């Protein structure tokens with residue numbers, strides 16, 4: 402008996418790459434307007450990633466804190482004093498996150514979520530920094546955990562353990578829906594969860610086989626039904 406359905410977000414419910422590109426463009430425009438003394442732009446800031454992670458390795462998997470720290474570092478390197486840099490980096494990050502959450506759902510995503518929310522506890526487990534409240538999904542999702550919250554990204558099991566303990570579900574009572582054959586499907590299968598692989602891009606499978614594989618989210622409710630029969 403299935404009680405809980407967990408979702409990966411990026412590339413499962415929407416395409417993430419165009420969103421990140423647009424969010425970085427908006428961040429760049431904001432920096433040019435608000436911080437004209439910056440010697441870095443979004444492209445040159447990518448070169449600071451390694452430097453920041455070598456000084457603060459704990460940031461490697463904290464996508465939001467890492468990006469904020471890179472922006473702050475770029476400002477300090479541009480001669481902006483530390484206190485002002487901290488405030489400006491927070492404001493810059495708000496611009497980025499606002500744009501990062503302007504997503505366009507794949508066809509069928511919202512109808513499937515609305516249907517499934519009537520019968521199951523839904524939630525999100527993500528390595529990224531999409532925010533279900535900003536996305537308008539909080540109405541349907543009763544939990545959302547990020548790698549940043551739990552301290553370790555998929556394929557570590559921490560996000561799945563967190564969802565199971567939060568919902569008091571046993572592994573076989575939860576279905577996980579994701580696009581990545583290794584990070585999502587193999588990890589969830591090896592923890593004893595049931596799985597639906599959203600393989601809209603015809604990727605090769607990982608080490609394990611999903612219970613159901615779909616190409617379009619319109620088919621998700623039927624896939625869930627056939628697992629839960």
Ligand SMILES: [Mg+2]
Pocket residue numbers: 409410411412413579580581
């Ligand atoms: Mg994904």
